Structure formats: C-alpha cells, structure tokens
Amino acid sequence: MTAFIKRLSNAGVTAAVALSCVVLSAQTRITPPDNNYKPSQDVELGRQAAQEVRQQLPILDDDEVTSYVQTLGRRLVNAIPREFQHSEFRYTFEVVNVREINAMALPGGPMFVNRGMIETAKTEGEIAGVMSHELSHVVLRHGTAQASKAAKYEIGSVLGQIAGAIIGGGWGQVVSGASQFGFGAAFLRFSREYEKQADIEGSHIMADAGYDPRDMANVFKRIEKESGSGGPQWLSDHPNPGNRVEYITKEAELLRVQNPIRDSKAFEQAQSHLKRLPPAPTTEEAVKRRGRPTGTSGGNIPRPDGRVAAPSSQYRTYNEGNIFQVAVPSNWRELSTSNTVTFAPEGAYGQGIFTHGIEFGVARNESHDLRTATDELIQSLAQGNPNLSRPSRYNRVNIAGRSGLQTILENRNADGNREMIEVFATQLRNGDLLYAVGVAPDDVFPQYRNVFERVIGSIRVND
Numbered sequence: 001m002t003a004f005i006k007r008l009s010n011a012g013v014t015a016a017v018a019l020s021c022v023v024l025s026a027q028t029r030i031t032p033p034d035n036n037y038k039p040s041q042d043v044e045l046g047r048q049a050a051q052e053v054r055q056q057l058p059i060l061d062d063d064e065v066t067s068y069v070q071t072l073g074r075r076l077v078n079a080i081p082r083e084f085q086h087s088e089f090r091y092t093f094e095v096v097n098v099r100e101i102n103a104m105a106l107p108g109g110p111m112f113v114n115r116g117m118i119e120t121a122k123t124e125g126e127i128a129g130v131m132s133h134e135l136s137h138v139v140l141r142h143g144t145a146q147a148s149k150a151a152k153y154e155i156g157s158v159l160g161q162i163a164g165a166i167i168g169g170g171w172g173q174v175v176s177g178a179s180q181f182g183f184g185a186a187f188l189r190f191s192r193e194y195e196k197q198a199d200i201e202g203s204h205i206m207a208d209a210g211y212d213p214r215d216m217a218n219v220f221k222r223i224e225k226e227s228g229s230g231g232p233q234w235l236s237d238h239p240n241p242g243n244r245v246e247y248i249t250k251e252a253e254l255l256r257v258q259n260p261i262r263d264s265k266a267f268e269q270a271q272s273h274l275k276r277l278p279p280a281p282t283t284e285e286a287v288k289r290r291g292r293p294t295g296t297s298g299g300n301i302p303r304p305d306g307r308v309a310a311p312s313s314q315y316r317t318y319n320e321g322n323i324f325q326v327a328v329p330s331n332w333r334e335l336s337t338s339n340t341v342t343f344a345p346e347g348a349y350g351q352g353i354f355t356h357g358i359e360f361g362v363a364r365n366e367s368h369d370l371r372t373a374t375d376e377l378i379q380s381l382a383q384g385n386p387n388l389s390r391p392s393r394y395n396r397v398n399i400a401g402r403s404g405l406q407t408i409l410e411n412r413n414a415d416g417n418r419e420m421i422e423v424f425a426t427q428l429r430n431g432d433l434l435y436a437v438g439v440a441p442d443d444v445f446p447q448y449r450n451v452f453e454r455v456i457g458s459i460r461v462n463d
Contacts, residue, residue, distance in 0.1 A: 027254045030140065030201045032084070033194070037144035039088045039108075045144070046108030050092070053104075053112055058286050060095040060115055062277070068270040069093045069113055072124070076132055079208035084139040084201075091138075099280040101223060105134035107143040115280045122222070124267040125206070125215025125260070132202035132209075133216065140201060142194045196241040203251045212260040213252035217245045284364055308347045308356050311451045315458070318343075323362065324400070324434070327458035329451060332357060343455075355419070356440050358452055363433040373433045374405050374425040381421075381437070387412040388421070399426040399434075400461040408449075410442075420445040422452050428463045 060066065073093035091109040099116040111134060113127070121127045137143065203213035224240070311329040318334055319325045320341055328343040335342040335349060342349065344357025363380075365373040371394065382388045391407040398404065404426035411419050422438040436456060440448035 027204060028200050028251055030197050030204075032140045033142070033145040034148060035141050035145040036148040037141070039086045039141070042086075042138075042141055042144050043088050043090065043108035046106035046110050047090075049106045050110035050112075053096075053106075053110075054094075057112075057283070058097040058281075059112075060097040062095070062273070064273050065095055065115075065118065065270050066093075068266050069095055069118070071266070072128060073111060073131060073135075075209050076128060076135055076205055079205045080135070080139055081204065081208075086139070089138070091135075097280050098283045098286050100283055103130050103134050105131075105138045107138065107141065109138060111135070111138075115274060118270060119274050119280075121219070121267075121271075123215055123218075123262050124264050125211045125262060126219035126222075127267075128206055128209065128211045128261075129202065129213070129216030129219050132205045132211075133198045134202075135205060136198040136201040137194070140194070140197055142198065146191070146194065192241040196244075196247070199241070199244060199248055200251055203248055203255070207252075207255040207257050210257060210259075210261050212257050212262075213255065214249060215262075217248040217252070220248070221245045309345050311345070311448065315454075317458070320360070323428075323463065324360075324459055324461045326360070326455060326460075328358070328455050354439060355413070356444075356448065358436055358438040358455055360434075360436050362428070363435060365427070365431050365433045368431075370403065370405060370425065370427050370433075373427070374407075374423070374435070377425060377433060377435055378407075378409070378423065385411055391423075397424065397456075399424060399456060400459045402426050402461070418442045420449075422449060424452075424456050428461065430463070434461065 070093045073091060077091045089109040091111065093111050093113065095118070096112050096114050098114050099119075100114050101116050101120055103111065103113045103117055105111040111131065113131065117130060118127060199216070203216060206213045206216060309331055312331040314330040315327040316330045317325055317327045329345075332343040332345050333349075335344060335354075340359045340361040342354055342357055342359040344354040348354055348356035363373065363377055368376070374394070378388075378391060382390075389410040391409060394405040394407050396403065397406045404424060406422065406424050409421040409423065411421055413419055418441070420440060420442050424436040424438075426434050428434055436452075438448065438452035438455075
C-alpha cells in the first residue's frame, strides 16, 4: 500500500474534465447477503490468500503498468457507496503477467488484474468495468457470505484451514499448480445471484467514478463471443445470470454520466508499454514453471498414535462449493488445503499429506482432451513422488454421468512403504479436469478400493 500512496501523485488516469453521475430514476438497490464473518476476518483471509497468489503466479514487476492499475483502482475505491465502505479493508492492486482476460479480488481488498485484460481492452472503461465487478464482490462480502452458507464449517476452524484456499475458483482455477479446490471453490466460485449483484453494484461504482457502465456490458459481451475452446476463462468462474448484457445496459440507463471517461493517455501508454515487453505466458504455463506440491507422499508422513480406523459403512454427503457434492465414510474428516479437498480418517493425515483417504481437485485444462489432461495430472503428481509408477492403461468409467478415466498406480512413500493410488478423472463443461486421487497402503488397498469406487459413484456435478 505504501508504494501505491507514493505513486498516487502521478495519477495518469485522472480526467482533465469535470465528471459527474446523475441519478435519473431509482437505481436498483443491492442488499448484501447474510454473513457470519466479521469484516476483520475478510481482511485476514484475503491477506493470507494474496500471499499465496504472489507465490504461485508471476506478478508483473513493472512500475509503469502497476502504477496505472493502482491509480485506476483507487479511483474506483473512492466511488464505493458509503453504506458499503469498510474501514478495515485494505485495497491493493497488482498485475499478473499472464495472457488470459481475467481479474480477481479477494476478501478484504487485494485485487489482481491479468495483463491480458489490459492488453485486449478496447477502452479504459472495459478495464474499469471488470475491476468494478470484482470490487463489488469484495464490498458486498460475497466470499465470506458464501462460506457462511456452508453450515458444516465452524468459523474458528475455517480460519485455520483455508489460509490461501480461497484463491482459485473465481479466477479460473489458475493457482496452486493449475489446480484449485477445497474451500476456495466455496469462497470465489460465485452463484449467479452474487454475479448479478456484482454486475449491478459494479455499474453504480463505475458511474460514480466517471465511467459509462455500458463499457462493462461491452466487455462481457465480447468475452462471451470470444470464449470457446481455449478462450477466456471468465465465463467458467463468473456464471452468466442470464441476460447479463441486457440488464447492465438497462441499469446504465438509470444513470447519466456526463463526459464519461473512454480512454486516457495513461491507458494508451500502458498498452503501448506492454507491447514492448516479452509476451505473457498462459496461466497454465506460468504455474507449471513454478511446479506444484502433491498431496499423497513425501516427507513428514503422519505417524498415528493408534490404528487408523476402517472406513465406516455409514456415509455423509458434502457439498463442495458450487462444483459438486460427494458422499464419503462418516468417520472421515474433511480437510481443505490451498488447492484440494481431502477426506481422510483420524490418524491418516498431517503435514499437508495423507496416507489413507481420497483427495479431490479441479485442474485447469487449456484445450487438452481428457487423456492428455489426465497424463499431465499424473506427471505433476510424480514431480513430488519420484517412486510413483506410470499408468499401464486407463479404464473408461462413468463419473457423474460423463465419460471418465480410471487407473491404479504404485508408489513408495518417504518411509519406503508401498502404497497404492487410484486416480479418477473427468472433465467439467468448461474443459477443466475434475479429479480424485485415492490413497491407501497396499495391504488394505482392496478394502479401500471398494470405498473409493463407492465415493466416485456418489458424485453429483453442478457445473
């Protein structure tokens, strides 16, 4: 934040003409959803998640572009309606050096804007539109409101479990080794109701900041048109509530912005400057370069004080964000990490890994078929597990009514003990890979394999 304040005096976005927003008739009133979290908890969760974003993704270290985005962000923050201002929040703005059209704002204020968003924008208003939408998720506290719906979580335990898990969903499953899941999906893969609220409130913030809300409608329309195989990721993270362009345009008619900002010298300079830099990688390429941890084996294998209990014959159903629901043995605990959700019995987990149980994740997949994407998943697992075997074959299976693959691998963990790993994978509608990795020592694997297959048979996907 200090760097931002120093640069504010060099604001290149500030318009030279007087700007004002006049309400012609009653604009749509947005009521924030119920929330069990305190604003200070939003701040702490967002702070921890932002740290992980910076570790996992390439932040663009370029003063000119960063200063431009920071100044634009501050203009929008200053336009937040008084009833949605939170004195605890700390708004920061950073640019991620990847080519996809996207942006993400975390609870409490941290925002990350993809370089591709800046490079492909037709007007500065389009960037302001996307940032205003993301900013609205923050001020309406949608992340923690959505988490509040997950009644099975205790607030205290959540704070200890999701330090960084809130990144991912809401940004195209782009972090933690091109994989995200666990509580992150519940935090940032928003419902259509929350999306519409962010659209409407974002249009108000835009207008009060001197931008035409129709620029928000225009950028969403363009993203929808350009999306497809390998296209922008926005639509998978920001589900269209229906008639998005129409209702944003209608809301814009309730607001009159005199002399709206279309372009600025700073916008033109930022785009020209980016063209002189080396091309940005895709998010998938950027994450792979940094590698990713695995959740099955490695050092610090848990050493239970007692025997790991056999899987219960009773099952409990869990809803994982807006992605899927699954039933697992009732004596297995749900454990969310920065990129996965794991179900494992007491005594079988610790230090971020597990010896018995099953792990789920969603891996970003840029236009690869199911077989190729599954091969890449296993290759990434092998990076942290040098003794992991390679699949001799894949079996075709049905997962949640869609085509899937299954295979069994062998591994020796850090203690030299042999374990068996059963991998399941299928694709979501946007092409991303939904996977499950079941793990058990070889002597009990036959029993666990029956459990894994029953768990997979219970999955219901909500995409």
